[in-house]
Amino acid sequence: xxxxxxxxxxxxxxxxxxxxxxxxxxxxxxxxxxxxxxxxxxxxxxxxxxxxxxxxxxxxxxxxxxxxxxxxxxxxxxxxxxxxxxxxxxxxxxxxxxxxxxxxxxxxxxxxxxxxxxxxxxxxxxxxxxxxxxxxxxxxxxxxxxxxxxxxxxxxxxxxxxxxxxxxxxxxxxxxxxxxxxxxxxxxxxxxxxxxxxxxxxxxxxxxxxxxxxxxxxxxxxxxxxxxxxxxxxxxxxxxxxxxxxxxxxxxxxxxxxxxxxxxxxxxxxxxxxxxxxxxxxxxxxxxxxxxxxxxxxxxxxxxxxxxxxxxxxxxxxxxxxxxxxxxxxxxxxxxxxxxxxxxxxxxxxxxxxxxxxxxxxxxxxxxxxxxxxxxxxxxxxxxxxxxxxxxxxxxxxxxxxxxxxxxxxxxxxxxxxx
Ligand code: MLC
Numbered sequence: 001x002x003x004x005x006x007x008x009x010x011x012x013x014x015x016x017x018x019x020x021x022x023x024x025x026x027x028x029x030x031x032x033x034x035x036x037x038x039x040x041x042x043x044x045x046x047x048x049x050x051x052x053x054x055x056x057x058x059x060x061x062x063x064x065x066x067x068x069x070x071x072x073x074x075x076x077x078x079x080x081x082x083x084x085x086x087x088x089x090x091x092x093x094x095x096x097x098x099x100x101x102x103x104x105x106x107x108x109x110x111x112x113x114x115x116x117x118x119x120x121x122x123x124x125x126x127x128x129x130x131x132x133x134x135x136x137x138x139x140x141x142x143x144x145x146x147x148x149x150x151x152x153x154x155x156x157x158x159x160x161x162x163x164x165x166x167x168x169x170x171x172x173x174x175x176x177x178x179x180x181x182x183x184x185x186x187x188x189x190x191x192x193x194x195x196x197x198x199x200x201x202x203x204x205x206x207x208x209x210x211x212x213x214x215x216x217x218x219x220x221x222x223x224x225x226x227x228x229x230x231x232x233x234x235x236x237x238x239x240x241x242x243x244x245x246x247x248x249x250x251x252x253x254x255x256x257x258x259x260x261x262x263x264x265x266x267x268x269x270x271x272x273x274x275x276x277x278x279x280x281x282x283x284x285x286x287x288x289x290x291x292x293x294x295x296x297x298x299x300x301x302x303x304x305x306x307x308x309x310x311x312x313x314x315x316x317x318x319x320x321x322x323x324x325x326x327x328x329x330x331x332x333x334x335x336x337x338x339x340x341x342x343x344x345x346x347x348x349x350x351x352x353x354x355x356x357x358x359x360x361x362x363x364x365x366x367x368x369x370x371x372x373x374x375x376x377x378x379x380x381x382x383x384x385x386x387x388x389x390x391x392x393x394x395x396x397x398x399x400x401x402x403x404x405x406x407x408x409x410x411x412x413x414x415x416x417x418x419x
Pocket of ligand 1: 089091092126149190211214215217360367368402404
């Protein structure tokens with residue numbers, strides 16, 4: 001009998017607690033990896049691929065090789081081979097990693113690939129954190145004052161403000177919206193919704209950016225497992241166990257047992273590491289990444305029911321709304337304002353099906369990990385397990401990761417498996 005066409009699936013995911021944890025990035029990565037394997041029902045020995053993104057708090061030469069050696073994946077003593085890769089596309093890393101893992105499954109015939117990220121930037125003292133973060137994005141002329149990253153995003157926000165496409169309040173409303181979403185997620189760091197005044201009166205970090213409009217620094221780790229559907233079918237067939245009543249059932253974990261989530265398509269594109277002297281549309285890359293993802297998945301924005309949009313700063317989220325087709329070009333500010341009022345006194349998850357976990361601004365942002373939370377929340381929404389924040393009938397979802405200061409965009413489209 002011919003084999004059914006194999007698809008690339010997310011068959012497991014897991015994350016550690018978030019906060020100021022006093023643990024190393026590697027410990028957080030290992031815990032997240034173990035949790036993701038458990039939710040797939042797989043063991044370390046079942047992996048033949050691993051993709052890791054580097055951490056800021058505990059950097060290692062060849063992070064993926066370091067992690068694979070620590071967890072005993074390397075040296076590889078069984079049949080076949082193991083491939084591991086470190087991907088550095090900044091905060092886009094988890095989505096780049098997901099797309100790379102899907103390619104490894106499709107083109108390199110890997111059976112199961114883990115994508116892992118972890119960082120402990122909250123446990124780093126602020127001067128040390130800023131020294132490392134500034135070094136990453138500073139331009140050669142030193143034109144970005146410290147903290148360089150908020151200042152870089154602020155330059156873009158100011159450019160859009162000057163164009164008259166946004167108001168200062170609309171930028172702040174993004175943070176309020178994310179905090180309203182986070183308040184519904186049991187693991188989010190922000191437990192209570194901010195008022196607009198809270199955000200506008202919080203400490204000024206850059207001319208048009210206040211503290212509550214910065215990605216919320218945290219320690220944490222998260223991981224996903226990508227596998228081929230054929231491998232999982234075979235695995236299930238070979239791994240039957242007998243329960244007490246004599247009925248056989250597979251030992252698959254809860255995510256894999258329901259078929260996992262299908263990776264329908266993706267796209268990536270790049271921009272400069274720091275904003276050019278003259279900001280214009282040419283520095284942005286989310287539009288191109290999203291267009292590739294829609295084209296590969298053969299879908300349009302209206303075919304999607306949930307969006308996980310990168311929101312390290314409000315301007316990133318606002319640009320993503322337009323780039324991913326949630327709202328037409330030039331209208332994101334007005335769209336956010338409409339959502340702000342719509343969700344002001346209680347709302348259903350379906351009224352605002354974006355970042356239902358609260359995003360970087362309110363869920364928590366361990367450096368390059370947070371796009372993994374977008375992926376995990378997409379999986380929860382697609383599986384119907386987002387208790388207390390479930391958007392009705394989510395069949396397809398988009399996740400966007402952004403690295404540097406709009407320096408890299410990675411977009412993936414995920415779907416429920418078709419029976
Ligand atoms: C901070 N706090 C928040 C918050 N941000 N609370 C709610 N929502 C937010 N968004 C809280 C902290 O938890 C802390 O609470 C208090 O405010 C002070 O924050 P801090 O971080 O301890 O202050 P400080 O040490 O002075 O540093 C301020 C800062 C720093 C703005 C310089 O927070 C910062 O750089 N943040 C941005 C991080 C960042 O840029 N990440 C990368 C995004 S770019 P308490 O209770 O502990 O006092 C990206 C792309 C990429 O994502 O490639 O990485």
